Amino acid sequence: MQSTANLPVIGLDLAKSVFQLHIVDVETGEIQRRQIKRAKLTEFFAKCPPSLVAMEACGTAHHWARAIGALGHRVKLLPGQHVKAFLLRDKTDAMDAQAIWVAAQQPHIKPVPVKTERQQTCMALHGMRRQLMKIRIMQTNALRGILAEFGITLPVGHVQLLKTIQGELAKAQQADLLSTDLVVSVQEQLKRIDALQEDIDHLGQRLRAMIREDRQMQAIQQIPGVGDLTASALVGSVGDFTTFRSGRQFASWVGLVPRQVGTGGKTQQLGISKRGDTYLRTLLIAGARSVIARTERSSWISRLLERCHYNVVVVALANKMARTAWAVLAKGATFDHVKWNSTESVNA
Template sequence: MNATPKPVVGVDTAKNVFQLYTVDKQSGELICQQLKRPKFLAWFVNREPCVVGMEACGGSQHWARKLKELGHEVKLMRPKMVKAFVPGNKNDVADARAIWMAAQQPGVKAVAVKTEEQQAVIALHRIRQQLVKSRIAQCNELRGLVGEHGETFAVGQAAFDAGLKAALARLAERLPSFFIDTLREQWEEIAKLTERIARIEARLRAWMRQDRAAQAIAQIPGVGVLTATAAVATMGDAKAFRSGREFAAWIGLVPAQTGTGGKVRLLGISKRGDSYLRMLLIHGARSVLYHAKEPSKWLQGICQRRPSNVVTVALANKIARTIWAVLAHERTYDKDHISIRPGMTTTI
C-alpha cells in the first residue's frame, strides 16, 4: 500500500513576519495565517510531520534546520522557480500560495539544507571574495592616479607592489609630499587587505585538513583549497544529486537549450546556480589546461577540435562530475579509473 502523502505547508519568510499557506487534507479547510517571528516554530511543534516549502533566501537555512529538528521535511526552492506560480499581483499571501504549489511539483529541484559549519565555510568565501574585489578596486585606483603622472607597470599583485614602490620614489622628487603620503597610506591599506585574505585562506586550509570530503576532492587536478572547501560546503549532501551531470547542470556548466517544433538548438552554458563555485571550477580547469605536464588523451583530443575557452568549460564540467563521483561514492580519486554503466562489461 502507498504511504499517505504528508501535508504541504508553504511559508513566505521575512525578517519579522511569516505567511503560511496550506490546505487541510481531511476537511479541505484553507489555512492562510500570518505569524510573528517568536511564534513561527511554535506553530509546527505539535503538528504531524509535513513538507514545509520555502524560498532559498536569507535566513531560510536556519529555519530549515530548526524545522528538521522538529521532524518535518523541508524543501528549499530557488525564487526563480517559485515565481512561475505567482499568476497575478505579488503579496505575502500570493507568495506563500506559490511556494505551496511549487513544493508539490516533482520537477522543482530542491536546494540542499546545509549544516551550520558548511554555512560558516561559505561565509568565509563570501568575505574573502569581497576583500579581493576591494583590493582590486583600490589597486586600480592607485594605478590610475600614478598613471596620470606618467608611471605605469605590469599587471599582477607582485608587479603592482614592485612597480608602485619604484614609482613613488620617482614621483616624490617632483610632486607635493601630501600627495605622496596619501598614496603611501592607500598602499598600506591594500597590504592590510592582503593580510586579511591570507588569514582567511589559512583558516580554510585548516578546515580542509579536518574534513575528509574536502581532502578527497583536493586530489583532483584543478581542485585547490578554495574549490575543495567551496564545493563541499555548497553541495551539502552529494547524494541529493542523481548523477555527476545533474550536479554540473546545477552549477550551470551544461549547454542551455532552445527549440520548437521538434528542433532543439544548443546554446552556450546556462550559467545557472552558484556563480562563485562555477568560477572556481573554470579557473581550476584553465590552470590544468595550461600547466598539465602529461595531459590525458581526452584532453589532447578535445584541444585539437575545439577553441581553448570551450575546452576550459568542458574540462570544468568534467571536474565537477569527478567531484560528485568521489563524494557520492565515498572513494578516493583515481586518475586511471574507468566508469562503467550498470549492466555493461569490459574486455581486455
C-alpha cells in the same frame, strides 16, 4: 517519520519580522492565511502536527529549516525562480506563501538540500574572502588610475603592482612629479591594501584548517585543478552529492553543460547554461585554466586544443572536473590518477 505524500503541506514565506503562512485543510479544503511574528514562529511549529513545511531557498532559509526540522517536521526548500512560475496576480506575502504551497507539490521541482552549520560557516568564509578581494582590487585599480594621471604607469595585477610601486614613487619624487601630500596618501592606501591582504590570508588559513578536518574536501583535492578554494566551496555548497543522480546532472546544476533549444523535433545546442552557483562555476573554470596552462599537458587536452577553441576546452575540462568530484563523493571512491589519464586517452 511519515512519508512526505501523507503529510499536510504548509507554505511559509520568510521575512525579517512577520512571516506568512498558507495552509489548506486536508479534510475540508479550507484555506488558512495567517501572519506570525518571528518570535512566535518556533512556538507555532512546536504545537503544529508533523507537516511538510515548504520555503523558498534564501539567506535565512537554512537556519529556519534546521530549526523547524528539529521539531519533527519535514522541510522542503525550493528554488526561488521555480516558485515564481506559480505566483498569481500581484506579488504580496499571502500570494508568495500560496505559490510556495503549490510549488511544493510539484514532483518535477528539485528541492535545495538544507545546509548544515558547518557548510554555512565554510561558505560564509568564502563570502568574506570574495568581498575583501573585490575591495582590494578596487583600491589597487584606484591607485593605478590616480598615478596614471601623473604619467606613472604601473603593471596590471596586485602582486606586480606592489613590487614596482615603491620604486616608481621614489623616481617620481626625484623628478618632482608628485607632491608630498599625494605620496603620503598613496602610502596610507598601500597600508590599507596590506591589511586587506592579511585578512584574506587569515581567511585562507581558516579554510585550510577546515579542509584538514574534512575527508570529503581532502578526497576531491586529488583531482587536477581542484585546490583549497574549489574543494572547500564544492563540499560547503553541496554537502550531500547523492542528491544528484549522475555526474552529468551535477555538471548541469553548476551550469557547465550546453543549453538546448528545440522545436519541431529539431534540437540545437548553444553555449553553456551558466545556471546554478556562479562562484562554483568560476572556481572550476579557473582550475581548468591552470591545468591547461601547464607546460606538460595530457594528450586529451592537446588534441582538443587542435580542433576546438581554447575556451571550449577550458569548459570541457571544468565539466570533467565537476563530474569526477561527483563520482568521488557520491560513490565514495578514491580518485584514481591512472583511470583519469586512461579516460582522457579514450575520450581523445
